[in-house]
Amino acid sequence: MIEGALGIIDKMRIEVYPNDDYNESEAISTIFVQVNPDKYTLNHEVQFCEGQAMGASSQNLKFNRIGGEEVSFDFLFDSSGVIPPAKIESGKVEKLPLLDSLVDVLKPAISNPFEEADTVEEELKQFKDLLLGYNGETHETRYLHLLWGGFEMKCRLVSMQVEYSVFRRDGRPIRAKATCKFKGTQSYKEMQAEQNQQSPDVTHMKIVNQQDRFTLMAEQTYSQNKYYIDVAKANGLLSFRKLETGQKLMFPPIK
Incomplete structure (x- = not known):
């Protein structure tokens, strides 16, 4: 109630895990995005085997499998000082401390016109390294848990496309948009629990x-x-x- 009265917004978060166990005690980091996305695209896919008899004008689609869910988000990175930066916390964190949230809300959206803005390059690199981080022991990239309001997905990053739009005088970017596509994933134990065991x-x-x-x-x-x-x-x-x-x-x- 206090947070709502102060205008504090729940930020979308991305929990980063080393494996598909999603053990909370093993969580690597929690990323709180800089700005909540204004939209997202969710894709469902059913895959078929296409069979067509010789001389036939149409196909007989045979069910193959239901593909994993795919979702796409656009993440904004801005180092101009107009909006508070993203937050990255160690381990699993469900909510930022109230004091940190208050600082973000009350921080004046005014930057020093005589001061050169920081570049977003380092922040983007840290974001990319967490989502695409490669584990040399398991030979796998990271397992992710997306959480925003009622939306939740255990997934992995499929692709990331970065678009730069505002630059400093030296040509280094201070604003970027990262379009990320994630694909839903399940552990073997979860698949066993959900599949039809009578098959x-x-x-x-x-x-x-x-x-x-x-x-x-x-x-x-x-x-x-x-x-x-x-x-x-x-x-x-x-x-x-x-x-x-x-x-x-x-x-x-x-x-």
């Missing part, structure tokens, strides 16, 4: 109950009754008519 395209491990029949178990797994011999071979079964209660059986994916 015949993944391996299943099942424990035999007292009333279970082998052929019926195979039919329930694959929605067909023709794979039970292959499953018997995969499990090294000489006979599938006599199963032991508590026995573990592997039902491999359909190839």
Whole structure:
């Protein structure tokens, strides 16, 4: 309530992590942007395999997969002194200290006309190094967590395009816009939790109950009754008519 009365705005933040565990204790940095974006573009993609019979005039689209979400933001960098600078904090930080926010709000938007403005080059380099930082141990770039209002995405940076627009007398930039495209990502554990575990395209491990029949178990797994011999071979079964209660059986994916 105090922050709202003082006109303090919640800034979009980017949390930077070394891996897809997104362990808060391992967070490298939190970036609070200089100016909240005025728009963003969110893209969803469904990918198909295109098949077309010889002589046909149209295609038969077969579902392949749903691609990850993509989002694009424009980030402003300005070192003229007209607007407060961006903030980069170590570790995971959900909100800037109230005192820092007050300083930003109350700071006069007047710069000394006789003083040369700083260049945005160093600030941009730090921003780029955090988002694109390469980990020599994992051979991976950074994992990111975008948070702004109700928007949230775990992602990685796909591309960054920088446009410079205002310059000092020596030609060095004091204003730039970085257009960044991010692609959503999930850890293997999250994918396992969300995927349909009944799918015949993944391996299943099942424990035999007292009333279970082998052929019926195979039919329930694959929605067909023709794979039970292959499953018997995969499990090294000489006979599938006599199963032991508590026995573990592997039902491999359909190839």
